[in-house]
Each structure stands twice: as C-alpha cells, then as structure tokens.
Amino acid sequence: MPRPYRVAILGATGAVGTELLSILEQRHFPVAELKLLASPRSAGQRLKFSGEDLTVEALGDRAFKDIDLVLASAGGSVSKAWAAKAVEAGAVVIDNSSAFRMDEQVPLVIPEVNPEAAIAHRGIIANPNCTTILMAVAIYPLHQIQPIRRIVAATYQSASGAGARAMEEVKTQALAILQGQKPQTDIFPYPLAFNLFPHNTKLNDLGYCEEEMKMVNETRKIFGVPDLRITPTCIRVPVLRAHSEAINLEFDQPFSPAQARQALSQAPGVRIVEDWQANYFPMPMEASGGDDVLVGRIRQDISNPNGLELWLSGDQIRKGAALNAVQIAELLANQDLIRPAQAAVAAQ
Numbered sequence: 163m164p165r166p167y168r169v170a171i172l173g174a175t176g177a178v179g180t181e182l183l184s185i186l187e188q189r190h191f192p193v194a195e196l197k198l199l200a201s202p203r204s205a206g207q208r209l210k211f212s213g214e215d216l217t218v219e220a221l222g223d224r225a226f227k228d229i230d231l232v233l234a235s236a237g238g239s240v241s242k243a244w245a246a247k248a249v250e251a252g253a254v255v256i257d258n259s260s261a262f263r264m265d266e267q268v269p270l271v272i273p274e275v276n277p278e279a280a281i282a283h284r285g286i287i288a289n290p291n292c293t294t295i296l297m298a299v300a301i302y303p304l305h306q307i308q309p310i311r312r313i314v315a316a317t318y319q320s321a322s323g324a325g326a327r328a329m330e331e332v333k334t335q336a337l338a339i340l341q342g343q344k345p346q347t348d349i350f351p352y353p354l355a356f357n358l359f360p361h362n363t364k365l366n367d368l369g370y371c372e373e374e375m376k377m378v379n380e381t382r383k384i385f386g387v388p389d390l391r392i393t394p395t396c397i398r399v400p401v402l403r404a405h406s407e408a409i410n411l412e413f414d415q416p417f418s419p420a421q422a423r424q425a426l427s428q429a430p431g432v433r434i435v436e437d438w439q440a441n442y443f444p445m446p447m448e449a450s451g452g453d454d455v456l457v458g459r460i461r462q463d464i465s466n467p468n469g470l471e472l473w474l475s476g477d478q479i480r481k482g483a484a485l486n487a488v489q490i491a492e493l494l495a496n497q498d499l500i501r502p503a504q505a506a507v508a509a510q
Contacts (some may be wrong), residue, residue, distance in 0.1 A: 164495035166194030170229045170253070172244070173236030174198035174218055175207055177326040178258055181232050181484035187212055189488060192495065200236070226251035230500050233487050234258060238472050246259065249285035254500050256487045258289040270383050273429045273489040275302045278298055279384075280493055287490055290384065291376040292482030293317050293396065297407055298384055299455045299481070300474045302420055303429040304411065309348065311468075312391040312412035316375060319361065319403040320446060322478050324349055329402050354400050361396035371396060404446035405482060406475040413468045419460045424472055430455055444475035452477055453485055453488075 169186070173179040179200070186193060196211055198218045205220035218257065221240070226232065226248040234241050234248075235258040249255060262268040268290045269279040275298050280287055290298070297315060304310065321328045328349040335345035335355035345353040351362050363372035370378075373396040382390050399406075411417070426432050433454040435444045445454035455476040463469025474502045476482060494500045 164192050164498070166192040167500055168195040168197070168228055168231040168494065169193050170199055170226060170232045170248075172199045172221065172232055172234040172240070172248075173258075174209065175200045175204040177322060177329070178235040178483045180209065180326075181479045182235065182487065183209060183211055185480070185484050186487045189492070191488060191491065197215050197229060203492070213248070223247075229253045230502055231491060231494075232256070233375045233491065235483065235487075245286055252501070253285075254283065254494065256289060256490050257286060258483055258487055260291065260376065261288075262286055263288040263290060263376070263423060264383065270380060271490050271493075272298050272302075272384060272486060273493050274299050276384055276386075276427070277493055281497070281499065282411060282488055283494075283499075287494075289483065289487050289490070290380045291373070292323060293319065293373065293394075293405060293407065294377050294380040294384070294480040295482050295486055296405060296455050296474060296476040296478075297377065297409060297499055298381060299429075299431045299476075300426070300457045300472065301409060301510055302385070302412060303425045303432070304417065304470070307425055308413045308415065308417055309387075310411050311414060313381070313393070314410040314412075315392070315394040316408045317361075317373075317377075317394065317396045318399045318401070318406040318446075319373075319396060319406075320399065320403050320405055320478060321350075322403040323398075323405065323418040323482075328354075331459070332400060332402060350398070354398055356400060358397055358399045361398055370394075376451050385437055401446045402450075403477065403479060404449040405478045406444065406446055406449075406473070409472050409474065410463060411470045411472070412463075412466060413470070416467055419470065422460050422472070426457055426460070431455055434458060434460075436460070443473055446475045449475035449477050451480070453481055455481060 202220040207218040232255045238259040238261040241259040321332045361373040374394045377394045436458040443458035459473040
C-alpha cells in the first residue's frame with residue numbers, strides 16, 4: 163500500500179482542477195494533506211475534499227514547501243514560471259499544460275501506452291494534449307500488433323477543451339439564439355452554439371494549427387516513432403463535454419476489423435460501443451463523466467486494403483486531462499517513485 167503524500171493542485175478552481183479533486187477522492191489516492199493553489203483572484207474560495215472544506219490559497223514563493231506531489235493545470239505560462247520552483251522544493255510535478263511536452267528531458271506519459279517513460283523523470287512529467295491521449299489509448303493496442311504507418315484524424319472537440327467558462331459561454335449563446343438574440347463571444351472567436359469552426363489556435367506556414375501539431379508531435383514522441391505520418395484536422399463543435407475523433411489508420415498489411423475488435427476488447431482504458439443494427443456507436447453524451455475511451459464503428463477502409471477506420475469519444479476533462487494525471491501519480495506511488503519533499507531537498 164503506497165504511503166500517503168502531501169499533494170498540491172495548481173489551478174484548483176478550473177475545470178480540470180476541480181476534476182482532479184474529485185478523481186483523487188474517487189480513486190482513494192493516498193493523500194496525507196491537500197493544498198489547493200490558484201491565482202489571487204480565486205484565493206479564498208472553498209472546495210470540498212473527502213467531506214472537508216478546503217480554502218484555495220494564492221500561488222506564492224512558499225506554496226510548495228513540504229509538498230511531495232504537484233498536479234498542475236494552470237496553463238503553460240504558469241507552469242513555466244513555477245514548475246522548476248516546485249521541483250527545487252522537493253516535489254514531483256505532473257503538468258497538464260503544453261509547457262514541457264516536447265522537452266527532451268521531460269517524459270510525456272499515457273499510463274496505458276508508455277508507463278516506463280515515467281520512471282526516468284527528473285522532477286517533471288508532462289500530461290499529453292487531450293486529443294492525443296484519447297487517440298493514443300484507442301490505437302496503441304493495434305500499433306503493438308502491427309505498426310501503424312499513417313494516421314488521418316479528424317477531431318470533434320467540445321467546449322470543455324477551453325475550460326469551464328467556455329462551457330458556460332456555449333450555454334449562454336444557445337439560450338440567446340433560441341430567444342432570437344445575437345450570441346455574444348468572449349472565450350471563443352466565433353459563436354460555438356449551433357455552429358462549428360476549425361480549432362482556434364495559431365496556424366503555421368503549412369496551414370496546420372497548434373492543436374493539430376500537438377497531435378502530430380506528441381504522438382510521435384509517445385510512440386517512439388519520430389517519422390510517423392500523421393495528418394489531423396481539429397474542429398470545435400457545439401458539445402459541452404467529451405471529444406470525438408474519426409481515425410483512419412494505414413498499415414503495411416491488412417488489419418481486419420475482427421482482429422482490431424478482439425485487441426481493443428482487451429485493451430486497458432477502452433470500451434467498445436457498437437450496435438450495427440441500431441446504428442449505435444460512441445457519443446460524447448455517453449462518454450461524459452466516464453473514464454474509458456469509447457471506440458466503435460470499426461471497419462475496413464474501402465479505399466485502401468491496408469486501411470482501418472474507427473470512431474471514438476472520450477471525456478476530455480477526465481481521461482483527456484485529470485484522470486491521466488492521477489493515473490501517472492498512481493504509477494509513481496505504486497513504484498515508490500515520489501520521495502518525501504524533505505528527503506528530495508536533502509538529496510539535491
């Protein structure tokens with residue numbers, strides 16, 4: 163049984179932060195003490211954990227004193243400014259931002275795919291992007307049987323990917339439209355209610371946005387295949403929570419749907435959802451609040467004898483973010499790879 167740890171949640175009041183709080187409780191992670199950290203404007207808020215009211219504290223120079231583990235979900239700029247300070251104070255940081263994902267010195271980990279990478283951490287472990295996690299969990303079991311040569315992905319990304327305020331914005335926009343009013347935008351550049359648009363991150367010279375390049379670069383790093391051919395198209399859709407993805411895979415040889423179904427039925431973190439008679443397959447509404455990546459509509463690509471098609475839905479806030487981080491923490495705890503803060507400081 164792992165010993166209890168002193169844990170801090172950085173970005174505790176955000177959508178992922180509050181989910182981290184509930185997942186730690188649901189999965190009975192061994193918490194000796196829990197500190198909630200956020201920006202000064204959120205300080206003073208109270209959140210529940212295991213029946214106890216905890217007060218959110220403002221992030222400051224002594225925030226990580228005697229903390230063993232930091233679960234960070236406060237954005238890349240905050241992580242870049244504070245993660246190293248947490249490590250210096252003796253903590254292990256599991257970071258949910260994009261700050262360290264492509265750093266060669268930082269493991270990028272999905273426990274169902276590359277748990278061994280976490281062992282080599284130097285204080286910081288990166289959580290991949292949500293779309294990368296959901297796709298990788300679903301396709302890595304197939305890649306283990308026969309290496310994937312090319313991935314064509316189209317994502318259908320919910321408002322939750324932009325946080326709690328984005329989810330509320332979509333609700334407000336939908337109400338305004340139904341009342342014949344003009345929807346207002348704040349978080350997104352365009353109305354998302356009853357609408358969709360390509361992912362609103364910066365485009366590169368090739369016309370790919372940052373979200374799409376995250377899928378490309380992160381999947382290559384996690385799979386350990388730097389030349390893996392991947393082309394994604396990421397789209398924002400008017401769904402509150404849980405992302406979906408249409409995936410086309412190309413192999414060197416045919417990969418039958420029956421073989422894929424057999425592999426995925428035994429894969430950790432995957433649940434097959436298929437009723438061909440009812441035309442019933444994974445839906446974000448049913449993935450929301452769940453831990454598994456729902457996979458279905460597994461079929462032969464009729465344009466390519468070596469191609470395979472599948473469709474998935476997964477909760478972006480849980481497996482796409484908070485759950486994956488807690489699973490990494492569990493992986494470390496089970497192997498006793500989180501040292502007490504005082505011992506870690508003494509060893510530096």
